[in-house]
Amino acid sequence: MKNLIYIVGAGSFAEKLAISLKKFPLQVVGFVDEFRTEDLMELPVTKASELLFDPNALFITAISNQVYTKNAIERLVNVGVVRSNIIPLYYDSCCVYLESTLQKNFTENIKKLTQCNGQFSQYELQTRVCTLNNNSISIRLLSRGSLFLSHLNPIRKILDINSINYELVTDRADPKLGKHKIASQEGMLSAESELVITTQFFNVAPATTKRLTLLHAIYDSMMFRESIFDEIDSPEHHFIAIPTEACMTFFKEKLSNRKLRNKVTLLPFGYPKLDQNIKSFKEYKHISAEEKLIIYAPTQSLTPNFEASEGFSLLDAQEYLMRILEILPSHQLILQPHPDDLVLLKEGNNSNEKTALKKLIKLAESHPRVSLIDPNISQIELFSKSQFLNLRYIINCLHIRFYNIKTSSLLISS
Incomplete structure (x- = not known):
């Protein structure tokens, strides 16, 4: 052995x-x-x-x-x-x-x-327990980043209502997903299908398979990276569901300046998950009492990203979060680290970012008004109870100047 x-x-x-x-x-x-x-x-x-x-x-x-x-x-x-x-x-x-x-x-x-x-x-x-179908619709997702399956729920409902068969494929067994198949990205790349639906620009199907990509976040930096345009036309026909007018303009400009190998169709799709989240937010807001909560959610701060280096606030977080707690003595602070960051934090050599995140977690363990997010509570429900989900409002309330911190760095998640 x-x-x-x-x-x-x-x-x-x-x-x-x-x-x-x-x-x-x-x-x-x-x-x-x-x-x-x-x-x-x-x-x-x-x-x-x-x-x-x-x-x-x-x-x-x-x-x-x-x-x-x-x-x-x-x-x-x-x-x-x-x-x-x-x-x-x-x-x-x-x-x-x-x-x-x-x-x-x-x-x-x-x-x-x-x-x-x-x-x-x-x-x-x-x-592999089950082979992937080559004659049906295939929803293929990668599990790092929580699958983004909820972004496709409106599509799944339409398929279910119309009794259209489809398979759900991901790279990790998860009983919460119900019936699904397991395959790595490498395995997905070798499996044909009539249509593959996904939420990321990663290749998850052969080039000959038509693909529909729904962006998993309107603000996601992934869709603005130059690198995605090297692979965006890898499928013979790639349908991209565009969430906003600004995003549509951006993609049109970028694609018009490139010599495409294959066909790319931009669909003025909107952002179904946001619509559903707004509906759920209003429902929770109606039944939940507002609480004095502040949510801090640094996103993938331990993963190197030179294209978005100015968007990270982790190194300065301890200082200005303590200042917020000082000025707002009756508020609770909830920390929401990214799942990938928690994986990388467990082992490995220390870095300035890891040290900063460890300090925040220790703060959550020791400070009576700071805690880590409860994974069993719906994020939308938590946001509906929070007072501060808007950066500009927080800064106006606190009247604080944060030197050496760009405005985009202070993230109060919404």
């Missing part, structure tokens, strides 16, 4: 993989990386050329760039690692799928992993 694991890579993808593997009786020996010089997660980081390894060890790559992965594999093979002992993961979703299947049956599935001949797709075929 090959229970010795090396993780190839040293970024956030590699950290998440290490966190997943440490949940099982496996020995993560260390990381293999050509650039990092210090330890990661209290484990050594070694260049391929300096490796001393057990010939039975598995090497699992956690590098999203396929060219870099290929180079890393070549370096390992050059120092004597058997190619069948190197298993490349190209997508974070593969890490999620691996953890989910090992949790289901560790003894059987770790054996299948060691016998997959260095092909994660082979492991997935051996562990």
Whole structure:
């Protein structure tokens, strides 16, 4: 049994993989990386050329760039690692799928992993319970970021009312979802369907499959990244549900300046989830008494994002949140960290952002007027009880100047 694991890579993808593997009786020996010089997660980081390894060890790559992965594999093979002992993961979703299947049956599935001949797709075929349909509508979602399934509920209702068959596919087993199938992003990419519906710009189907993408947030920075326009025309026909006029104008301008490989259709769709949230908010508001609540929700502050570096407030949060509590002595503060941040926070080397988030969590544990959000309470219900959901109103009330903090940095979630 090959229970010795090396993780190839040293970024956030590699950290998440290490966190997943440490949940099982496996020995993560260390990381293999050509650039990092210090330890990661209290484990050594070694260049391929300096490796001393057990010939039975598995090497699992956690590098999203396929060219870099290929180079890393070549370096390992050059120092004597058997190619069948190197298993490349190209997508974070593969890490999620691996953890989910090992949790289901560790003894059987770790054996299948060691016998997959260095092909994660082979492991997935051996562990997948149901095959994906190629003659129906397929809703495909990735579980990091809570699936965003609620954004598609209006679509699902229409399908159900009209008795239209469809499958729900995600990369992690979750009993809350009801009937659904499990597949990694790599597995989704190899499975045809009549139409794939998703909430993210990540590729989750072959190019020959028509795709309908509903943006999972009107304000999401993902839809403004230059990188998405390199892949936006990868399906032969990509329908994009556009939520606002401003967003429609932006996409038209960006697409008109590009030579598209395939057809892209922009649909003036609106934003169904917002409509439903407004309805639910009003319903909760009608039956719930307003409370003196402030919600602080830093979003993915531990994930590097150079395109939105000015939008993060975490490093300054402790200072100005304490100031808010001082000026509003009767208010409660609720912290709502992003799920991905909580995963990365558990292990790994410290960074300024991790230190800041840990301080906030300690504040929630020690301060009588600060708490972490209760996952069992509906967010919309909580927002309906809150007084402060508007940034400008808070600043006007407090009459505070926050030096070195951009206005966009102070996020009171709504």
